[in-house]
Amino acid sequence: MASTPLSPMSLTFILYVFLVLLCPLCSLKKGLTVEGKETTKNYIRTVRVNSLLPSNVCSQSTRVLNRASSLKVVNKYGPCIPVTGAPKTINVPSTAEFLLQDQLRVKSFQVRLSMNPSSGVFKEMQTTIPASIVPTGGAYVVTVGLGTPKKDFTLSFDTGSDLTWTQCEPCLGGCFPQNQPKFDPTTSTSYKNVSCSSEFCKLIAEEAAQDCISNTCLYGIQYGSGYTIGFLATETLAIASSDVFKNFLFGCSEESRGTFNGTTGLLGLGRSPIALPSQTTNKYKNLFSYCLPASPSSTGHLSFGVEVSQAAKSTPISPKLKQLYGLNTVGISVRGRELPINGSISRTIIDSGTTFTFLPSPTYSALGSAFREMMANYTLTNGTSSFQPCYDFSNIGNGTLTIPGISIFFEGGVEVEIDVSGIMIPVNGLKEVCLAFADTGSDSDFAIFGNYQQKTYEVIYDVAKGMVGFAPKGC
Template structure:
C-alpha cells in the first residue's frame, strides 16, 4: 500500500492531477508536474565566487556576507568549511537555548561571569555599515536578530580588543558621546540583558557571546542609518575589552526585542518595523531596511509570545516535492521555533528532520549518494554536473496563518566539500524537545519583514 511519503504515493499524486486536469479540458504532462514540484539548480552556483554582484536600494543598508568578495570590511575571508559552520552553529544554538532556559528575571553582575546572560552572536552572519559619532565615522557591524545591544570597539581598548579593519571608535573625538549613569533607565534595562556594574557612578556592561564577549561603558551617541535618518542619544556599548571571532568587523547591531535594541530605540520613526533580504550567495548583496512600505507580496505569521526575548514562530508543516509530510503538529509545538539571522542552517525536531531527509532522498534517486558527515545527510556527488543543471525537489516550510516559504535552491543544498559532497542543508535537533531554529540559509532571497509593533513576521519572495 502506498504511504504518503513513498515514491508510489508521489506517482499516484501525479496521476490524479493528470486525470483531473484532462477532465477539465487541459492536458498536463508529467514533465509539467515535475517542473512544478522540482527546481533546476546549477551546481556551480553552490560554490563561492570571487566576483561581487552588488545591488541595493538607496534607502536601505547594504547587506553582505562577512565572507567572499562583497565583504564590507575590505578584507574578505575564506568561506568556512562544513566543520567550521557546524561548530559555529552548535555554539550559537547552545547559547540560544541557554538564554531561553534562564529565568527572565535573572540579572548579571559584572564581576560574576557565571551569572552573565549570554547573547547569541557567533562566527557566522551578515554585515552592514552604519555611522557613529559627530562627526560621523562609518563602522562595519554584524546585524543580529538574536542580540539587543548595539556596540563597537572603543579606544583606548585598555582591556584588549580583537583585530578589526579600520580605526576603532574614539569617544574623545565625538562631540555627542556621553556615558550613562548607573541610575539611568538604559542601565537598569541592560542589567536584564547582560552583566552590569558601576564605576564612579558610570554604567558598565558585559555581554558574553558563544564565541566572544564585550565589556565597556554604556553610553549615548548619534547613530546614522542613512544621510536622512540620524538618531541622537542612541544607547550603545563602548567596548574597551573585547574578544572573539569577529573577523575584522567593529562590533554588532542588535535587532532583538528589548527596549535597548535598535527597533525599540528608533520606533518613533520606524514604527518598530524592519526587514532584510539575505543574498543567494556570498558573491551578491542584499539589504536591511527600516520602516517604509511593506511589500504587498508579504504573507504574515504571528510572533509566538512563548519567546519574549526572541522572534518565535509557529511551524505548521513541511512539504517536499509538493507532498506535505505526515508530521503531527505536536512535533513542532513541543519545543517551538525561532527565526534567527545568525544561525546558518535550519535545525528541526528529530521526527521532522527524519521525515524530511527520507522524503528528499526518495526523490533524488537519479543522483549518486555519497558518504555524509556527522551533521549533514543525505549528501550527493555532483562533480560531473559542474556545467549542467541538477533537478531537486522543492522544499516548503509552512507557518501559522497559511504562510508558505518555498525555500530557494541556495537554501536546500549546501556544498560541504566542493561538488563532491553536496548535502541537504538542514540539521537534526537531536530530539523533539529543544527549540527548533529557522536559519539564514533557508531565508535567502526572501524579504523577511519584522513588524514588531503588530507582532507579526512576514515573508515576500524575490526580495533581492
C-alpha cells in the first residue's frame, strides 16, 4: 500500500512537537541534569534578616524525648548548654576564631592521613601546642553517665575522633576549666586501669600515642590545636537508663590543653574498634544518627541503633579514607546551576567537629563566583580575607532576603539541599554576612563537609553496611 505524502501542515506539527518536547533533552549534560531540575524545584531560599542573628533564649525540641537510646544535642555556645551551679558567662568565639580552629583541624586530618602515631608524641604535645589556642572538639555536646554510682558529664561528640575521654582528678598535668566537677576514679566502684599487656592497650597504640608506667597503659592524642594525655581505663557508660555498658574503654585525662568551653571531654564516634559505635555494636549494630539544630538556641538529638528513616537517601562510605567517614562528592549546584567541578572532589570527610565546609580552591572560587552573580541585587562588601562574598544587610530592617539555594551531590544520586541556616553566616552582625564555605588552600581533591551545612538533616551512619544517609527535616 502506497504511503500518503505528509502535508506541509503535518510536517510543521511534527517539527513543533520535536522542538517543544524532545529538543530540551538534547541540552542535558551527562551527570547532573540541572536544567531539568530548575523546572520542578524551587532553588531560591527566603529568610528573615533578623533570623541570621543568634537568640539568647533556648527553644527546646521534644523530638528526642520520643526516641529510645537518644541524647539531647545542644550547641555549647548557645543558651541550651547544661549549667552546674551558678550560671557562667559563655565566651563565644568570633567567626574568624571558628575558622582558625577549623583550619587547624583540617591540617590535623591531613597529618593523620599521611603518618602513623609515634612514641615521641607525648613530649611533642607538651611543648609545641600553645595553651591559649582553642582545640577543635566540635560545637555540639551531649550528656552521658559515667561510673558507679553514675555521674553526668557533658562531652563534645565527634565523628572525626575515636577515643572517648574526660578530665579526671587530680589532673596533675593541668586541665582546662569546666563547668561540671571532674571525674574522680576513686569514687567509682567500676573503674579499672588498663594494663600494658591488654588488647585495649595494643589497640590504642594503633590509633594514638601509647606509653606505659608501672604496667598501666597511657594514651596521648593530639588534635588540631590541643591534646589530651592520661590513663587508659574501663568504666560503666550509661547512654540511657536502659542502655548501660560495662567495661567501656575510655581515657581518664590527667593533662589537657585548650578550652573546650562548657564540656568535660569528648565522645568519640569514629570508625576504629575503640570508638563508641564499635564498642556498643552488640546493642546498637554500629548504627547511629544525629540532627544538628538550625540555630544555636535550639536542640537536636544523637540517637543510637535507630531504624533508618525511609526518607533517607544513602551514599557509600568511601574506602579511600579508611580512618574517617569519607564520601564521594560528584557535584555542587547554586540555584540549580551545576558548578564545573569535573569530579575534582573525590575525598570528602563528613565531620561533626568541623564547623564550615572546606572546598578545594578551584571549587571554592567557582562557588563564590556563582553565588555573587545571583546576589547582584544586594550590597557587596569588601569581605574578609577568609570568607567571600560578603554583604551588608543592615539597611533591610525586619525584611526578608532571597538567596540562591546550594546543593551538594554525593555518589548514588544523593542530593543534600543545604538548609537556609547553613548558607550564610554573620561575621560582623548584619553589616557583614558572608557565604559560609571555606577554602582548603589547595587544588587537591580533599574536602570536608562541615556541621554548619549539615544542619536540620538527620545524618545516619550505618557503619555495618558502609553507608551514610541524609533525611531532611530531622529536627
